[in-house]
Amino acid sequence: MAEEADAPLRDIALTGRFLGGAPAERVSAFVASGDAAHHLTAWFGQEWLAALARQPNRVCLLRAALDRDIASSTRSSRLSSMP
Numbered sequence: 001m002a003e004e005a006d007a008p009l010r011d012i013a014l015t016g017r018f019l020g021g022a023p024a025e026r027v028s029a030f031v032a033s034g035d036a037a038h039h040l041t042a043w044f045g046q047e048w049l050a051a052l053a054r055q056p057n058r059v060c061l062l063r064a065a066l067d068r069d070i071a072s073s074t075r076s077s078r079l080s081s082m083p
């Protein structure tokens with residue numbers, strides 16, 4: 001799936017499509033990397049980051065996006081652990 005290989009990692013991870021195959025390899029590379037630029041590019045995608053770079057309040061917008069994704073991930077994990 002070339003489409004999924006180019007998709008921002010956040011789209012794959014937050015929808016739970018990261019088990020097995022290329023998505024799992026992308027998540028593994030993401031976790032293993034210590035490069036913040038790689039993390040941002042992999043997570044959000046180049047297009048989103050380019051749009052963010054044009055915003056005067058880009059730091060606040062980035063923080064809000066990260067907070068939103070963390071909250072979404074936490075909420076999903078809580079729901080999946082419910083009986």
